[in-house]
Amino acid sequence: MTPEYDHRAIEEKWMERWEEEGAYLAAPDPDRPKKYVLVMYPYPSGPAHMGHVANYSLGDVLVRYYRRIGFNVLNPMGYDAFGLPAENAAISEGSHPATWTRNNIELISRDLKRLGYAYDWSREISTCDPEYYRWTQWFFLKMYQLGLAYKGDAEANWCPSCGTVLANEQVLSDGSCERCGTNVVSRWLNQWFFKITHYADALLEDMELLEEWPERVLTMQRNWIGKSHGAEVDFTLESTGETIRVYTTRPDTLYGVTFFLLAPEHPLVDKLAAGDAELESEVAEFRERVGGVSSFERTALEAEKDGVFLGDYVINPVNGESVPVYTANFVLIEYGTGAVMAVPAHDQRDFEFARKFDIPIEVVIQPPDGDLNSEAMTEAYEDPGTMVNSGEFDGLPSVLGIEDVCDLLESNGWGERAVNYRLRDWLVSRQRYWGAPIPIIYCDSCGTVPVPEDDLPVLLPEDLDVRNDGRSPLPLEKSFFEVACPRCGEDARRETDTMDTFVDSSWYYFRFVSPQDREGPFDTGDAEYWMPVDQYIGGIEHAILHLLYSRFFTKVIYDLGLIDFKEPFSRLLCQGMIILDGAKMSKSKGNVVTPGEYIDRLGADTLRLYILFLGPPELSKEWSDQGVEGARKFLSRVWRMVHERYLTPMENGEFGRGADEHRGRAMRSITHCTIKNVTADIEEFAFNTAVSFIMELVNGVYRYTSGGDVDREVLVESVEAVVNLLAPFTPFICEELWQAMGKQGSVHQQPWPSFDEELARPEKITLVVQVNGRVRERIIVPSDISDEEMKAMALECENARKFIGEKEIRKVIIVPGKLVNIVV
RNA sequence: GCCGAAGUGGCGGAAUGGUAUACGCGCUGGUCUCAAAAACCAGUGGGGUAAAACCCCGUGCCGGUUCGAGUCCGGCCUUCGGCACCA
The missing domain is CATH 3.90.740.10 (Valyl/Leucyl/Isoleucyl-tRNA synthetase, editing domain)
Known part of the structure; x- marks a missing residue:
């Protein structure tokens, strides 16, 4: 009897078990090679969306694959938790940005856990946590000490009605304020800057080190710097x-x-x-x-x-x-x-x-x-x-x-x-509440005074309400801005601007190596082991700002003497968007499909598999409901394959040994060829074709067991290969099947399957015969055929002779093991 | 305008210069069933032929290189994304 493929029960069971066992905790191990795989952390605006699933699923395949080929893998997760949407939501829903943000972190982390991603959850960070933004502020002070943070005049988008500066994204295309519709004017304000232009040449020159970045991202950055x-x-x-x-x-x-x-x-x-x-x-x-x-x-x-x-x-x-x-x-x-x-x-x-x-x-x-x-x-x-x-x-x-x-x-x-240079210095001041306070104090006698490091963090008071007009409550909060000058002790005033959230995300990948460290932003020993990030993955929309700012921060950290490398991300993969009906999914267009409902109905494995199978990672991909059903159908097919074509007949003692040798050899050839192809495809991020190859292997097993003699060992090899190869893509069902097959331990801890080059070569191949470059005949021949034999067979075959006719043969081109072209 | 990516069946998409359309979806037919669904099996670019064998045409358009081009080169067209008066 084949048990039902009950994705809910299976996924819940393994999710809990992996968590109990701490299956994905990472610790430095000098004896093993490391990989630091990082997918851009999310902004918690609600539950996970399809873009997250696409990104994180991709990263998870790599993580699970790297672990199985012997790497010690760091794969952390955290939240970009400061930012404007929290304030806007607070205004419209009457909640508090902190509450709203923490609720959303709950929602999205639940989705990420249900999707079965192999994160080391003990390293979870959140940029709105004082223990995190303490170090964001620390970096600000270092910038200030180095002369890289300065105050200057800047033109900003100013909404006269809201009385605040707006980010470019908040100004609509007709020049009006996103919130109140008032026409935005430009206004000169005194603001804090980071002197990224100081590194303009370094940012350009060090692109040479970024050999494994997509060329288009480098081009975009080069144009942005505009030397x-x-x-x-x-x-x-x-x-x-x-x-x-x-x-x-x-x-x-x-x-x-x-x-x-x-x-x-x-x-x-x-x-x-x-x-x-x-x-x-x-x-x-x-x-x-x-x-x-x-x-x-x-x-x-x-x-x-x-x-x-x-x-x-x-x-x-x-x-x-x-x-x-x-x-x-x-x-x-x-x-x-x-x-x-x-x-x-x-x-x-x-x-x-x-x-x-x-x-x-x-x-x-x-x-x-x-x-x-x-x-x-x-x-x-x-x-x-x-x-x-x-x-x-x-x-x-x-x-x-x-x-x-x-x-x-x-x-x-x-x-x-x-x-x-076209590149401007980075304006980091925001007249916002929900961000990391800029650690600066203004004193009438001492001027601009940085907050002493020991006084960090400058806590953002969380008991304030966001005002209805969107202005920050900080400049009105005496308990916040009234402060004694750290230098002379006189009454002084605290800076009430907060930092751009891009500052938070410019160094978070460092924090992950030692998220609990109290002595510094990160532990240099841990950083030495784990950094730089070996594989960074994220949306193409961050090709310029986030990646450029992160590169800038890394160069500053290098100049501080804390690290010995100049670039944070060795290899970069930029994901395309998931689109629906030809348009980017967005709440305003009302064309959002959320992962949660699919996880409930069809399972996380199905969703992961579908989104990976959809197309090449770097291109945008069209969502299709029918396609998801197809992914589910395939997993059911795998489920039945293991039970009906393997376990049940095995129990009934149906298979022998040394059965039909040719069928067995052909099956083994498919199996080994699949292992070879899937491995190569994962290395090249070609996940969609990797899945295709596994599907072909499954089709092969069905054909092998549908008629004729079945060799027990051959079948075991093929079925195990399917479960092994599929495991990084669909971790839950594979773990369940691995257990059902009576295997010890987790499939995710097995060595990655290896293949035999000799077996991967098929016994028979199709020889293509062309006359003047046009295909005229296809002949099945042994794969070890010699060039001479190929030529002879080609010249003899009926259809070729027909097209050669009386004409003179001028040349015969032979592609070994593949094709013969007769030129007449 | 500049930079980048992409144009292949009804659809998502495969193809180190060597069988175009793998794999999947959809559709059609068959098996099973009282019936349906599911599942399994088979077929599925267009045209010619009653049909098959077979032939012709086919990867956005026009040329070129090559024994052979979806792939390389030259010139266009369209779509999407980014930047946009950077002197």
């Missing part, structure tokens, strides 16, 4: 003689400058307009048009070129020409020097501006095959060419001209070579 080479050039203001510096990547176009631009926020704009009432109001109007709204909106709509002539001129150092100065909407104050030399012939933006304001265009680079005429141009020519109208440089290829013009600038003191 460019060029020159800084001083232009002289005609009226006052003061110099204004510009940055350009095209010194070779310096002779083509016909006007000069300042960012609307550039201090010189006001100075130039001052005294001329008409100009002053014109500038004010212009600022209203472009600067009143946030730069978010200014760039979101493909804004038309706009600007105001400021009534003054600057002198171009290389040719002494005088050109007009404008302020323009497309010039960014935060990039370069906030001033731009405009070369309309060779820059599309400048071109558009010149056409609109009727400014002359002068061609100074001629294309190789062309004859550009400034009148006739319809767009700028931005590619290299030959320099013209450029004094002594005429006739020079522009790529060489770049260097020569730089030499000219430097020898005359007009400017110098320079590099620029």
